[in-house]
Amino acid sequence: MDFDFSEEQMQLRQAVRKLLGHHGDVQAARRVLECGGDYDAQLWRAMSGMGLPGAAIAADHGGSGLGYLELCVIAEELGRSLAPVPMLSSIYLAAEIIKLAGSSTQKMAWLPALAAGTKIGTVAFAGASGAAMHFDGRVLRGAYFPVADGAIADFAIVFARSADCNRPRPFLVDLQGAGVRRARIETIDPTRPHARLELDGAAAEPLAQGNDDSLACLLDRVAVMLAFEQIGGAERALTMARDYALERVAFGRKIGSFQAVKHLLADMFVSVALARGNAFYAAWALDRDAADLPCAAAGAHVSASKAFRHCASNNIQVHGGTGFTWEFDCHLFYRRAQLLALALGQPAYWEARLLRHLPNRTAPSVAAV
Amino acid sequence: MDFDFSEEQMQLRQAVRKLLGHHGDVQAARRVLECGGDYDAQLWRAMSGMGLPGAAIAADHGGSGLGYLELCVIAEELGRSLAPVPMLSSIYLAAEIIKLAGSSTQKMAWLPALAAGTKIGTVAFAGASGAAMHFDGRVLRGAYFPVADGAIADFAIVFARSADCNRPRPFLVDLQGAGVRRARIETIDPTRPHARLELDGAAAEPLAQGNDDSLACLLDRVAVMLAFEQIGGAERALTMARDYALERVAFGRKIGSFQAVKHLLADMFVSVALARGNAFYAAWALDRDAADLPCAAAGAHVSASKAFRHCASNNIQVHGGTGFTWEFDCHLFYRRAQLLALALGQPAYWEARLLRHLPNRTAPSVAAV
């Protein structure tokens, strides 16, 4: 048994961390925040130069063909530095659904550009406020929001219903074509922009292998990578809080010598440790395409969402007033924690999926999740 | 506004506390525990001599006619000393349902003996394990457990269904009559015994004014008095923990000087304060028979259940290993906290009732609780 990343994967982690540090670490997100930009294009190009976006894309399709474990390592580092790049939209979501449900022509058409970072894709599945997409055999109509990087993506995979199918299936839409309207919307984390996407007769083609299960399968996979981003963020928030507790003095003592602060930090450590255990198992399940993936992925995402929110909010608490200033980075982690916790829909969906697929449940489930 | 007990009520509290102290305070419960007795008959007689059981029974019916607020004051003191007397069964439950649903003949027949403590009544409504009682127009058949003081009660009000009514209504049964079998059962709190009650053709008469709402109305009232017992217990557990923290030394300091212990105790104080606020309002609502009673009673019981469980369990934690010994009284409070939290059924019932009757809810409820 070797339930940890390998030597090579650790080296990859160091290389990614170095690259991100070179681009300013959290300052990259800060720049996007202050300037209202879309993402850090320079960083994205540098990452693409290292083959990071294509880590889990086969060499045949222009990727670096490393694998999912490597992608998880990268995700954790991105989370740690809050990297403002379209990784969730273009790689975890768009590349993954094309890999899952695209024909080989579709894969050849889109994966190389995604791997190279020259095109940005996204996936639109969020039918907020009862909005829904419909496919009439040729074009799509409807509106979704929020769509990650929806304002800058070159194309989108849109989950839509059609006359012959009542459950959403994936369709590919060129966002530069006719019948597409998109507008950036304000969200809780301005460092990762989102848009409202309105399609009014936009030409679309189905992903050839798309079916009723495509969305759930996709989300399981994305949940694993997202969990690593969340853990990266959570652990960084814990480290920030720990460092501040070792530096800040009150009542003549480092505040980290007060049990109230020590125990707050200990509980944060426990959250992160549990989340990491769950995420490791999910990474293994993803890598092996194990039957356990739905439960493992849901457990990883639920656990990591809690850990990141917990650590991000207690990080502010340990920092006191200072932590509530715009200049300090605490709020960037707090914002990102909320964003990632909701990026894949209601936590209730994931909780239900976790329980539905628990390995030791004996009763058949009536609820289909 | 005067949102507190009156001077006279405070004097009553002192008198009750003195009486209970005279009978050994918590040692009375300890005696029942060690000897496997039913209740402290001597204490019960002394309480009856002071008119305590009949506090909320009208003078016409042999009571002392003080009122509900006085009964709440008494309940808090009983909770504080874990008094092993049949107050829940005979007074909160049996006397209350007779007051609510009895004919004037039934009231005259039973209330004076209950008020005087010369007869013990109980109410059986717990259809655990799907068991249920049925009334065939003359006799009752079925089994209920656990029934508080079921092995020693002289009579019981049994909630049962009948051919003409699918919701349980109250029937009066003489437990010394034919067709009655009862056996004491082990529960989590041996200081307040319970029994399994099996009726196989026991003669019964309906309470004249009993209806479909009788059980819910009864439980609302009982919930208020029970909340005061719970608060009495919770506050005592908090006091025990505080006193121990001021006495026990570790690492050269009183353990109460460690923030971990201080904050544990502060949180217990908060629980009790919130529970007391809720209970006071419920006492007012009960006293005035306010329309708000269902919400107030549910809030008081839910809040007090949490406070008592919280304080009883943290009291053991503060005491460390000592708190887990049989000789120390910590576990008596822990046991009683569990008993009282479940005495009136699932907490979920009370949570739903609280929400159903919230004053500031605007939507009509679909669920009938």
Next chain:
Amino acid sequence: MNFDDTPEEAAFRKQARQWLDANAPWPLEAALREGGLSSPGLTDAFAAAKAWQKKKAEAGWACLNWPREYGGRGSTPMERVIWSQEEGPFAALSWLFTIGHGMCGPTMIAYASEQQKRRYLPALASGEEIWCQLFSEPAAGSDLAGLRTRAQRHGDDWIVNGQKVWTSGAHLSQFGIILVRTDPSVPKHQGLTMFFLDMRSPGIVIKPIRQANGRSEFNEVFLSDVRIPDAQRLGAPGQGWQVSLTTLMNERLSIGSGMATGFEPLIDYCCSARGPHGALIDDPALRSRLADWAIRSLGLKYTAMRAISALSRGATPGPENSIGKLVAGSMQQEIASFVLDLQGESGIVTDPAQAPADGRFQAMLLRAPATRVEGGTDEILRNIIAERVLGLPADIRVDKDVPFNALDSPA
């Protein structure tokens, strides 16, 4: 146990209600009930606050518990509570004067000269002059007595140098009370002195603090060679810590209005939003948490009533009132997070025009961390309850008897 007014209280309530019926800014009522001060219906919150305060003061309804000669009404605590119940939504218009009326005024009443009281208090009561409080510093938050702003005596003046932070309303204020260190050679609690000062004195620079939620409610205040006449000293030199306790104690007297817990908007939301079981409020999946918040929110409300009741019996509100903010702060954060979870993907949208429930829960989530810190962190409040209510020993204080300038790292 009753909620009835005494005959005197009923008469007072009637009088207040009649005056309010005739004089309150009723056109603003809906906006204030709906969205409070951030309501779009309230176009100029500053002007509205000033106007309402002036009107109240003219009719004798400002700062009710202050003596009449200083612009108050000489009311009993219970009358003050009744007034606040009757003033209802319009009380939100007092935001501009909270610090001045709640903290600066009572400190002036206790420590200023008669002449000063007659000069400053009426204008403070009427809202003509706004006051702020300069206490916290970058290195002195929970440990306020560790503050480093220095004042040195020069003739009849004191020269003040240093930096204050989290000063609410500094840029709107004419005056402020300030706690400074006048003697660094004694242990830290013993070398402090309180003053009041003109906020337009030369040497004062005020900068707004941008908060994590993007708003600016507070300021940094830089003081360079600011002169304060010794006549504006409040209490003896070195007594500043005791004086500040008066100020902070008065903060606690502001009960009755209570802290917002987020519970009311939560219930409004759950009554209107729909889930698989009809209105969310009937969804069994939410039941347990909603019920828990209900008992905490109602429990706080009734706890405040108990405190008011004690007040009317002549008791002083004690440290047990610390539970309000302790419970409310974390509840706001939990509730906001809970609602975002219900909203799923759209829970991240903050634009009020597009977000569910006008984005109010998103705004709550972003503001809540400050509530858990300002005016005493959760940890400090638990310490207060443990020490002052339950009588547990104080934390070990390594700096208690050490001269301030001999401390290791007053950094």
Next chain:
Amino acid sequence: MNFDDTPEEAAFRKQARQWLDANAPWPLEAALREGGLSSPGLTDAFAAAKAWQKKKAEAGWACLNWPREYGGRGSTPMERVIWSQEEGPFAALSWLFTIGHGMCGPTMIAYASEQQKRRYLPALASGEEIWCQLFSEPAAGSDLAGLRTRAQRHGDDWIVNGQKVWTSGAHLSQFGIILVRTDPSVPKHQGLTMFFLDMRSPGIVIKPIRQANGRSEFNEVFLSDVRIPDAQRLGAPGQGWQVSLTTLMNERLSIGSGMATGFEPLIDYCCSARGPHGALIDDPALRSRLADWAIRSLGLKYTAMRAISALSRGATPGPENSIGKLVAGSMQQEIASFVLDLQGESGIVTDPAQAPADGRFQAMLLRAPATRVEGGTDEILRNIIAERVLGLPADIRVDKDVPFNALDSPA
């Protein structure tokens, strides 16, 4: 990242499995899986434990990580883990030897003489002789170094007087290791010494402790003029604290089996019991809490796997393993309370014959408070994580440099 055995590990696993297939007490399997040691199917748990240990020792499967010459097998940590995976339900039969094998043995290996090791360890490994550990005292729980049992040198012996408490299995043991104070004139950590002793020595009186849940797993041990030969000293006089850290560190090596969290019985219960939505596990009202316990329980399991993995790379298990009991202890209590709530009125019934789910959750609720205290309270564990993992400062220690006999109140 993989769960595969190396070829060597696979060979070891095969060998273990083959031996177990041929030799394990299979007739007890069902009873052990079902109810553990309290299963009614296990009529004589003591005899069964002794028999199984003897059989294992004879075939070289006892105390795998000990050297062969002392009754062990000289296995790698990973082989030990594989063995425990394969031994499965039969591992529960080791209850009688947990302290002896996990704590006393390693301490003897580290500090006893060669002759002593050869005399005592094989009989300890084979279960022929049972050992216990005499550490805690009434006034020394979390603060173990505050212990007061005195040992004074008389010629070649030490005379011991005092009282130990929470001694698991004292009445069944032939030997024990004991930590005592040999020098009260130095600060408390410096005056301790470790010994091993014959539990049938004159002057030892053992009394079972009745626990809050009515059972008796532990004892009080009174020592009056008990003689221990100096040859049975483990480590130098005054080095007892360091020796005890070896003992306690070894406690942590017992990973792999993991702490019971109550989650598995909870899921079993929720799969079989029915509510308004079919099986409880599908009840939306329970979903959020069940999911939370699922991630905590699974998270602990995978954390243990990470620790095993680190072990196989040669790392020493560190203080981060403290999270196991911290998480499991409160989970047991929460889960038990949660199930009782589901059971409503019948949740108070404890008689296994009449209570839902054979009363197992009632028993869990009554035992759980001890889990949160024994072997380190929740508070001590959080301190360990904060100090030894996160590097935060230790609590202020007022008694650190003070001679033990000059302390205010070693009461």
